[in-house]
Amino acid sequence: MSTQPLTSQALNPQGINPQLPNSEERFYAPFRGPFDPCPPILCKTYVVPPQLFLGFQPPNLPQFSLPEALRFGTLWPALFSPYSPQNRGGN
Amino acid sequence: MWIYEKKLQYPVRVGKCDVRMAKYLIEQYGGADGELAAALRYMNQRYSIPDKIIGLLTDISTEELAHLEMIATMVYKLTKDATVEQLKEAGLGAHYANHDSALYYENAGGVPWTAAYIQAKGDPIADLYEDIAAEEKARATYQWLINMTDDVDLMDSLKFLREREVVHSQRFREAVEILKEDREYKRVF
Ligand SMILES: [Fe+2]
Numbered sequence: 001m002s003t004q005p006l007t008s009q010a011l012n013p014q015g016i017n018p019q020l021p022n023s024e025e026r027f028y029a030p031f032r033g034p035f036d037p038c039p040p041i042l043c044k045t046y047v048v049p050p051q052l053f054l055g056f057q058p059p060n061l062p063q064f065s066l067p068e069a070l071r072f073g074t075l076w077p078a079l080f081s082p083y084s085p086q087n088r089g090g091n
Numbered sequence: 092m093w094i095y096e097k098k099l100q101y102p103v104r105v106g107k108c109d110v111r112m113a114k115y116l117i118e119q120y121g122g123a124d125g126e127l128a129a130a131l132r133y134m135n136q137r138y139s140i141p142d143k144i145i146g147l148l149t150d151i152s153t154e155e156l157a158h159l160e161m162i163a164t165m166v167y168k169l170t171k172d173a174t175v176e177q178l179k180e181a182g183l184g185a186h187y188a189n190h191d192s193a194l195y196y197e198n199a200g201g202v203p204w205t206a207a208y209i210q211a212k213g214d215p216i217a218d219l220y221e222d223i224a225a226e227e228k229a230r231a232t233y234q235w236l237i238n239m240t241d242d243v244d245l246m247d248s249l250k251f252l253r254e255r256e257v258v259h260s261q262r263f264r265e266a267v268e269i270l271k272e273d274r275e276y277k278r279v280f
Binding site: 072 | 099101153230234237238240246250251252253254255258260261265268280
């Protein structure tokens with residue numbers, strides 16, 4: 001007996017993962033039909049990396065040390081987007 | 092012209108003999124959103140874009156070639172010692188029939204690369220928006236590739252490549268902002 005579909009709005013108004021406060025991860029709950037043949041993936045995630053929000057990069061931002069920058073792939077903490085493997089369906 | 096440095100942009104170490112991963116990595120070699128498509132797209136668009144943007148396209152297209160070389164290294168390491176049996180098990184039987192274990196510009200499904208993947212519209216805004224989309228699609232591909240491997244060494248190189256897509260996307264977005272600005276008005280920081 002499904003009542004109301006679980007939406008990302010119901011989980012969290014911003015769709016922001018409450019476990020990871022500064023996370024770039026967003027999630028939503030896909031529609032679940034009453035006759036879906038497979039076990040549902042209740043929660044789907046996607047990433048919103050920092051370049052979506054930066055606009056023109058402001059001057060004089062903090063920089064990583066050079067060894068850090070070489071390792072991370074960017075000189076700028078403001079553009080650093082760590083990514084760790086996600087399970088389809090997540091948690 | 093270009094000057095070649097005989098080293099990779101970032102070290103590539105493959106820690107696990109997972110031949111199947113080679114088949115998936117090929118997506119970033121010769122796929123629609125792969126590094127070859129990126130490099131050739133930007134290198135070609137340079138000629139019909141405002142002067143201020145040419146250098147950016149040159150720099151990024153050059154870097155994409157360095158990424159192409161990293162992907163090639165990964166695929167090569169994973170396939171060079173594979174037996175025919177291993178290649179068949181990894182879904183690379185058809186590839187072997189056509190190429191032995193040579194690399195080829197094709198996507199993960201074996202479809203050869205085509206120039207139809209890339210556009211040069213001649214309209215700077217249309218071209219730059221395509222470039223931003225290309226970077227986001229490459230970023231997503233790297234995410235799915237990272238999700239598909241448990242080889243931490245390989246993952247490390249893939250994370251570096253993914254971060255570069257983030258930076259490229261940012262620079263293309265700034266290029267759009269530059270073009271939106273008033274004609275010859277000089278921006279002073
Ligand atoms: Fe890129």
